[in-house]
Amino acid sequence: MGGGGGARPFLAVVMAVAVLAAMVAPARGRFVVEKSSVRVLAPEHIRGHHDAAIGNFGVPDYGGTLTGVVLYPAKKATGCAEFPAKFKSKSGRPVVLLLDRGECYFALKSWNAQQAGAAAVLIADTVDEQLLTMDTPEASPDTRYLDKLNIPSALVNRAFGESLKRMAEKADAEGEVVVKLDWRESMPHPDERVEYELWTNSNDECGPRCDEQAAFVKSFRGHAQILERGGYARFTPHYITWYCPEAFRLTRQCQSQCINHGRYCAPDPEEDFGEGYEGKQVVVENLRQLCVHRVANESGRPWAWWDFAMDYKLRCSMKEKKYSKACAEEVVASLGLPLEKVLACMGDPDADADNAVLSKEQEDQIGRGSRGDVTILPTLVINDVQYRGWLAVAAPSL
Known part of the structure; x- marks a missing residue:
């Protein structure tokens, strides 16, 4: 911030923020989670449509679709650390990397996935709850990747995430898990x-x-x-x-x-x-x-x-x-x-x-x-x- 009076006592800063929050009130309302659709195309026995909450970072393909293969990492499944190699599907389709929620920023997971060749990211929730919007972390020296993040990401519920994991782990025997991410209804x-x-x-x-x-x-x-x-x-x-x-x-x-x-x-x-x-x-x-x-x-x-x-x-x-x-x-x-x-x-x-x-x-x-x-x-x-x-x-x- 500019033009201030130098360092102030920590307690004074906390008190100023608390007073402002208590005294300057925003209008009341609600927060709406914007959603896209994930359609499972293969294997045939798990076909269906599922909702996903669009992340507030990266670049959603509004008005478009993306068909790709779901891959789930055998290691580093939270996506909080860089992956040692690029992910590739056997069919050559784009990779939709499935990661677990937790341990680091949602945006960092997507960044590491992008660096490892993913075309999109699905993050599986770890608890049973309503879908929420994955927000952007505050800018800092540790989040300089934010303006370079250009793949779409979305959060899926725990049950759907677990189903995708099981099928991805059986892909060698039962075939690739193919999904279609659809943003056409996200922007009317x-x-x-x-x-x-x-x-x-x-x-x-x-x-x-x-x-x-x-x-x-x-x-x-x-x-x-x-x-x-x-x-x-x-x-x-x-x-x-x-x-x-x-x-x-x-x-x-x-x-x-x-x-x-x-x-x-x-x-x-x-x-x-x-x-x-x-x-x-x-x-x-x-x-x-x-x-x-x-x-x-x-x-x-x-x-x-x-x-x-x-x-x-x-x-x-x-x-x-x-x-x-x-x-x-x-x-x-x-x-x-x-x-x-x-x-x-x-x-x-x-x-x-x-x-x-x-x-x-x-x-x-x-x-x-x-x-x-x-x-x-x-x-x-x-x-x-x-x-x-x-x-x-x-x-x-x-």
Whole structure:
């Protein structure tokens, strides 16, 4: 993190996090596990369809299928250590490596499988429970492989996993276990136009998550604008906000992190209430960027949001101490957007009243239908389904 006041006592950090969690509350909802289908094609006596939970890393083949042979390692079956040799099927079909859950990150298992020649990974649960989404670990020197992970992965339930293991171990006598992984129903296409949302943040001091968002906006901007100009897609940006419970609204924490008397909040960028920028400045800038999109949309140039977001990150960075109202308004003016309309859309951040734009954002955060809550940044939602996998230009199926 940038700009903080150096090392702080560990207890103070723990207390700050605890206070923030207790006082700044997200809207309530639910988390939906996005699923793909695994169809067993052979041997014939175990044919059938099974659900699998798509991992939140790697690159799922949305809209496509993959037919391959299930192999189960005789050793290192958790996949937590590098495999000594490449896996190959006797028939030459792609390898779908089956691994056991436990002992290390899900993503590390997939990385070791990819390095050993696997085209996809199935991870067998070790307990009887509902399927869950295998999440991405926090970026660190030990997880540098994450941006190189490009094969799909999925979690299967314990019973199905055990069945696949038994059949894979008998493959020499009874034939290869052939499965078809199917992502065609994972991303619905109700009409000829793709509707997608990017949940992001104007804060650029949140570490690797912020860097990932900035890199995606930079690399996808041109593609997004072509899709929107051609009528092939409709894009909507979103920003997560929280609220401060009534009883805490006069505290320093809420006043530092919230606008409109505690109704809309964002965490302190430096996690230090006495240093650098405040959470409420992030909320105001998020609101501005929402209004830039609304005004651009009204003027028939919805794609101008991508230019604003990119220019703002370049010209108004927190890291360079330029994150400000003045800088933002210069960017608005440079794009030829009417500043007075943006300001009218934003309203008064100091008013003891609801803000229609941010109230809609809080409502949209909550899961509905087949889509779960938005809880992680960045989050891409395509046709009302949360995209799972690494956020990169080559990945989303737009």
